[in-house]
Amino acid sequence: MTSVIDFYDRHPISETQVLAAVHRRRGARADTALTADDLFDFDQDHYGGLAAVDALARLAGIDARARVLDLCAGLAGPARFLASGRGCR
Numbered sequence: 001m002t003s004v005i006d007f008y009d010r011h012p013i014s015e016t017q018v019l020a021a022v023h024r025r026r027g028a029r030a031d032t033a034l035t036a037d038d039l040f041d042f043d044q045d046h047y048g049g050l051a052a053v054d055a056l057a058r059l060a061g062i063d064a065r066a067r068v069l070d071l072c073a074g075l076a077g078p079a080r081f082l083a084s085g086r087g088c089r
Helices: 002-010 015-029 049-060 078-085
Strands: none
Touching: 049 078
């Protein structure tokens, strides 16, 4: 378990790095509550980014009635995007 935690602590999408990037972008709004939209540009650790997630979701017919399980999710960016953008659980 320690090696997994160490991996994600050094990974480009580590919590620390993502929050620092969001903080830099938000500037004066840095202390307000985070939204899923704040994280999307920083928490997608896969080819194609959000456009690929959206295209695959559309092809799979994922909508508000769907339940999605994101395995090996890292920071769960794709799952959060689907929940936020398509209303699924």
